[in-house]
Amino acid sequence: VQTEAAGNAATVHHVERDNDERLAWWREAKFGLFVHWGVYVVLAGEYQGETVPGIGEWIQYKKQIPKQEYLKDYAGKFNPTEFNANAFVRMARDAGMKFIVITAKHHDGFAMYDSAVSAYNMVDATPYGKDPLKALAKACKKYDIRLGFYYSHRIDWEHPDAICDRYNDWDYNPTNAVFDRYWKEKSMPQVKELLSQYGDVSLLWVDMARGLDIKYAREMAEMARSLQPDILINSRIMDEGYEGPGMELWDYETSSDNYIHPQLDMKDWEAIVTTTDSWGHKKVDTNFRSAKQIVQVLVSVVSKGGNLLLNVGPDATGVVDPAIQQHLKNVGVWLDHYGETVYSAKGTPFSRTHDWGVITRKPGILYLNVFEWPAGGFIDLSGLQNKVKSVYALTEEGKLPLSYKQKVIKNTSVHHLNVMLPDRPVSVLNTVIA
Numbered sequence: 001v002q003t004e005a006a007g008n009a010a011t012v013h014h015v016e017r018d019n020d021e022r023l024a025w026w027r028e029a030k031f032g033l034f035v036h037w038g039v040y041v042v043l044a045g046e047y048q049g050e051t052v053p054g055i056g057e058w059i060q061y062k063k064q065i066p067k068q069e070y071l072k073d074y075a076g077k078f079n080p081t082e083f084n085a086n087a088f089v090r091m092a093r094d095a096g097m098k099f100i101v102i103t104a105k106h107h108d109g110f111a112m113y114d115s116a117v118s119a120y121n122m123v124d125a126t127p128y129g130k131d132p133l134k135a136l137a138k139a140c141k142k143y144d145i146r147l148g149f150y151y152s153h154r155i156d157w158e159h160p161d162a163i164c165d166r167y168n169d170w171d172y173n174p175t176n177a178v179f180d181r182y183w184k185e186k187s188m189p190q191v192k193e194l195l196s197q198y199g200d201v202s203l204l205w206v207d208m209a210r211g212l213d214i215k216y217a218r219e220m221a222e223m224a225r226s227l228q229p230d231i232l233i234n235s236r237i238m239d240e241g242y243e244g245p246g247m248e249l250w251d252y253e254t255s256s257d258n259y260i261h262p263q264l265d266m267k268d269w270e271a272i273v274t275t276t277d278s279w280g281h282k283k284v285d286t287n288f289r290s291a292k293q294i295v296q297v298l299v300s301v302v303s304k305g306g307n308l309l310l311n312v313g314p315d316a317t318g319v320v321d322p323a324i325q326q327h328l329k330n331v332g333v334w335l336d337h338y339g340e341t342v343y344s345a346k347g348t349p350f351s352r353t354h355d356w357g358v359i360t361r362k363p364g365i366l367y368l369n370v371f372e373w374p375a376g377g378f379i380d381l382s383g384l385q386n387k388v389k390s391v392y393a394l395t396e397e398g399k400l401p402l403s404y405k406q407k408v409i410k411n412t413s414v415h416h417l418n419v420m421l422p423d424r425p426v427s428v429l430n431t432v433i434a
């Protein structure tokens with residue numbers, strides 16, 4: 001990792017992370033469910049009859065809604081009686097996802113669980129009066145789905161001391177704010193609760209450090225690892241692009257929102273992607289990502305050495321839009337047949353992209369993932385060092401052998417491969433040629 005030091009003599013920060021063992025399951029899993037759910041879904045992007053533009057979970061900040069109003073008029077009406085933890089986890093499992101990361105506390109500072117640290121929580125401040133994360137942890141255990149918690153460790157619009165450049169200055173006076181008080185009284189103790197009272201927690205997903213000093217990140221990471229030794233922590237414990245001491249504190253890199261790196265050779269990173277135009281549910285938001293789009297984003301991210309954390313936003317009743325549920329189910333059916341191009345796969349060995357799709361890899365196998373059916377009905381692939389032993393399309397009925405020609409480029413050891421494709425796509429979502 002190169003950084004320009006003031007004397008523009010390049011200082012190189014080598015990050016030794018001894019986390020191969022801890023990352024093993026994550027590198028195989030590839031596909032997880034991200035869940036943004038909180039009091040903000042009671043507003044669902046609407047305030048005083050007006051649709052508020054932008055991502056729904058930021059509505060309190062955008063409209064500077066006083067804490068007492070947010071508590072009384074919105075938390076006070078939050079009663080997701082339709083929330084069924086088992087059905088929710090089955091939805092993720094049946095979509096081919098291996099883990100779930102849910103917002104235990106987002107920037108609004110509201111705890112979506114039974115917190116003894118702050119009464120600003122789901123049990124004490126809503127008519128629902130129950131702990132949905134307790135039910136979710138139980139369901140995850142039942143269906144062998146790993147659980148992770150999203151926690152807004154720096155930004156908190158409920159606490160007068162959570163000072164940063166995204167602060168609740170409509171209720172509180174920033175000059176009186178003492179960050180250490182928020183850190184010691186709320187942030188650290190709540191993360192301790194989450195990592196002590198919900199069984200095995202596989203991921204701590206923190207977000208938006210806003211210039212947080214590394215000493216705080218180190219304190220939280222060390223506490224998390226003492227409570228959950230195998231836990232994985234994402235890079236957003238510090239700001240995007242942070243380089244300096246402490247980079248070993250996190251295990252993998254989270255990309256910017258809805259951003260897929262152009263680089264082909266990265267590893268241990270995740271793309272986080274929405275299924276609508278917001279993370280938190282918004283009433284007006286009907287721009288749903290199709291099963292085809294989801295499959296192609298997933299395979300594209302895997303071809304670039306990454307994982308996909310795909311978001312859903314349950315509504316105020318606790319339910320994910322049925323159309324999105326159907327798309328997820330279709331993705332799951334596709335992965336049942338063709339998941340070998342995703343699970344435990346590595347990124348493309350090529351240093352270039354292809355106009356017909358992307359390549360994923362396993363020992364001795366290359367998967368050509370055909371998104372756009374080539375007009376000529378064949379694919380040319382040059383640059384392979386290996387001799388090809390067989391080529392076949394993955395179909396629901398099994399392997400469909402394909403004819404191919406391979407020749408060695410004169411005076412080189414480079415093979416040129418020409419594959420004759422089936423007459424038409426095997427799957428409109430993505431046809432996989434092995």
Ligand SMILES: C[C@@H]1O[C@@H](Oc2ccc([N+](=O)[O-])cc2)[C@@H](O)[C@H](O)[C@@H]1O
Pocket residue numbers: 055057058207208240255256257272279
């Ligand atoms: C997943 C999302 O994460 C953050 O938004 C960000 C964080 C970082 C970047 N970034 O680094 O580009 C952009 C949006 C949150 O503010 C947002 O509400 C949501 O939870």
